[in-house]
Amino acid sequence: MQNFTLHTHTIGFDGKNTIAEMVARAAQLGMNAIGISNHFIVHPEITNAKFYPFSVARGYKNIYSSSFDEAIKLFMSHYQELERIAASANIRILRGMEVDFFPSVTWRRGFEQALKILQPDYLIGSCHFIEYDGVLCNVHDMAKADIDTQNQMLHQYWQNVATAAGAGLFDWMAHLDLPKKVGLGSEPQWDGCWASAVSAISANKTAIEINTGLATDFYPSAQILKMIANANIPVFISDDAHSVDQVARHFENAMDFAHNCGVNNFMTLDTILR
Template sequence: MPQDFTLHTHTIGCDGKNTPAEMVARATELGMQAIGISNHFIVHPKIRESNFYPHAVRGGYSQIYSASFDEIMARFVPIYQEIERVAKNAPIRVLRGLEVDFFPDDKWRQNFERAIGVLKPDYLIGACHFIEYGGGLRNVHDMANANPEERAHMLNAYWGKIGMAAESGLFTWMAHLDLPRKVGVGIGDEWRIREYDTIAKLAKNNTPIEINTALQPMPYPSHRILQMVARANLPVLISDDAHRVEQIGRFFDSAEQLCTQVGIKNRLSLQKILDFSNKTL
């Protein structure tokens, strides 16, 4: 039996295509014992000045980016109320999460802690979709378009930020560790040491990771990283990163096989996630 809960999912109000009620109905149909909705929590004062922002506007998902905490809270409060409402009548457990873009500065952290004090999420997924570079925000597409030297600087900043997110102690687990692989960046063997350092930081701070089946045929993170994860005995869970009902539980079977193949034995249970959250949130 593959993992029977899914906690990394997105709904309308964010960049997902279905309502919380539709997502819960599908998870129930698949025999899941729990589903968590974890919409993007991305706040940065310069977010609208970035290269990617016009693409997000054209793609119709720019609402997921906020320039202030007040702005994001106004958006999240009704989303959380709706999830709460659906949870009350659901036959399975429904949790409220956030997929958070971490920014390593004191002001961000202060505001973030204020926000989670209001929202009271059940768990927090740490993510790094953006890095601060050259005075602005950059994403993986900027990395792909950069010259090799700049790309290497950005990728270094990326791994540095994953390490800092682990050290922050804020996150229940880290999402899609090697996200730049989405655009073919960071694949070379020269990145092994940087990845190894980051896994060591995650292990030191006891921060779990996910196998994210949205990328196929090889999910995040790579085989190379998963072997390090297995050796460090980091706890692992499987995420589908579903943005629509059809994606719930996608490739969970092959992700289970992958765990066996690379020797991952430490699996993050739903109970451990809830225990972690009770302790820190």
């Protein structure tokens, strides 16, 4: 059994439990280490996106920032709290970040400056949004679009994943086939897009997670995970826990799933942390 968990969220962002509660749960489960990886989503247009008012209504305003300065300020105090808890914890606590990648030079410049200040232990690359027709859209916006728009959005999503993996910034890529959350993009016709993303991941020696966050299925699908296994891309398991009851959820099933898809290259904590 994998004895660490690195993809977790806490209260103050979009998680339901405190850092201390998440750490205590991981320790109780016999884990050696837990990383807290709250969302780092910075885009000047974020408050104009359709989903934004819904996120605010759910109390998740803090996961979005219009500027890097805003996000840095938030993470500074968050990381200070992590250090404080780590000082008296009986397991290792790591400073993570689930970063939304945006393909622009300005974003990259701002992000690299933020890294110098915040110095996280590891970075998860995510694509929760695409810029479509000048507007930021998430998977729920994709689900509501007409078929043609949907297909264009899906193409753009996969292109964004490949570009993010190719950026050389991230230790691993999260929930590769995220549009599956709304039932999109799982048909065999998308295998060309999957293959491009997988080759970008492989070329940049980036890893991937098996994300056990979806109730019905894991990310990525078996078809994609087989491609990952063929490319010998390193894999490990993430619970994407947003509450204590989700810590290490389905880890055993995910390990069976990985073996069934031919995965041999499993990441250890030491190989993930740089």
